[in-house]
Amino acid sequence: MILEAVMLQVKEGKEIEYEEAFRAASKIISSMKGYISHELQRCLEVEGKYLLLVQWESLEAHTVGFRESQEYQEWKKLLHHFYYPFPIVEHFEKVQL
Secondary structure (H helix, E strand, C coil): CEEEEEEEEECCCCHHHHHHHHHHHHHHHCCCCCEEEEEEEECCCCCCEEEEEEEECCHHHHHHHHCCCHHHHHHHHHHHHHECCCCCEEEECCCCC
């Protein structure tokens, strides 16, 4: 399992519209092969700042399966115009302690 972590900055005044669009987009991502779960967290200190966490079965499930899909084009259309600056996506794996 890998964790996709994305810090998102939504354009000022667009937060409510973004959250509504994200609800619709959630149906897209949750239907993808290799998807496990996701959550969107709203920052308490910084207006318009969000943290997106997505669990995938593998890195390729996200970078190839989702990103190269037709469904991703719809995801982009729904969400990408809300972001400034455009976010950096990072992937993590759990450290076995």
